[in-house]
Amino acid sequence: MISIKGEYVFHVHSWRCCHADEIRDEEYVKRAMELGAEAIYFTDHTPFPGNPFRNRMKYEQLTEYILTLKDLREKYKEKIDIKIGLEVEYLPSFKAFYEELKANEDLDLLILGQHHSEMSPGQYSFQSDTREDEWKYLMEGQMAGVSSGFFDVIAHPDRVFKREKEWSDDMEQEAKKFIDLAVNNKIWLEKNYSSIRHKGKYKKEFWMLVPDDALIIAGCDAHSLDEVMTGSDI
Secondary structure (H helix, E strand, O other): OOOOOOOEEEEEOOHHHOOOOOOOHHHHHHHHHHOOOOEEEEEEEOOOOOOOOOOOOOHHHHHHHHHHHHHHHHHOOOOOEEEEEEEEOOOHHHHHHHHHHHHOOOOOEEEEOOOOOEEEOOEEHHHOOOOOOHHHHHHHHHHHHHHHOOOOEEOOHHHHHOOOOOOOHHHHHHHHHHHHHHHHOOOEEEEEHHHHHOOOOOOHHHHOOOOOOOOEEEEOOEOOHHHOOOHHHO
16 A cells, blocks of 8 residues: 655646647656645556557557656655556456556556446447446446555546436445445545546545545646646645
8 A cells, every 4th residue: 555645746647648738757747846745646547558548658658658757756856756657447358467567666556547447358338339327337347446456546436427417326325335445445545636627527425425534635637737736735
C-alpha cells in the first residue's frame, strides 16, 4: 500500500496520451513546485501490448516515459518527490501484463481507471451497440480490479455511473459492495476534480456512502498545466 503524506499533486497525464496538451513532463514538475507540493504523481494512461486501445501512449513509448521521469526525479530530488505510475483498466485477459507492471521496480504505483471493461475475451464494453447498463460491466471490472491486488488507488470510482441520469437502488447496492471491498482491501479512493468539473461524472450519492475510515485521495487528473492542483485545493 502506498503512503501519501504532505502536500501533493496527484494524477497527472502527459503529452503521450494523445488527448493532453503538448507540455513536457518537466513543466508539470515545475508547476507542482510553484504550488508548494512535496510530491507529484504521474499516472499516464497505460499502453497495452499490441496497442489495441486508443487515447493513450504507444506501448513503444513506455520505456521512454519511465526513463524521462526517472531523470527528472534525480534532477529535482532535493525539491520534490516524483512518483512514476500508470492509470490502467482491469481486463482479465491481460493478467500476465499486470503482473509484469507490478513487478517493474521503476513503477511506484498503478491506479485503476475503469474506462471500459472486458465483457468476454477480446470483447469490450465500448464495442456494444448500446450503452444501456454499461455501468454494470464497468463496476464488475472495477470490483475485479480491486480483488486482483494489482492496484494502489481507484481513480474516479464513481465515474462508472457517468451515463446514468438518475441514481437507482441497484446503483446504490453495487456502490456499497464496491466501497466495502475497497475499504477492506485498504485501497485509496480518488475524489477526482475532473469529474467534479464535468456534468454527470461526479456522483455525490456515491460519496455519501463512503465511510469516514476510508482512504481518500484528491486527484486533479491533469491533462494541462492549468489543471494542476494540489490535494488541499481540490
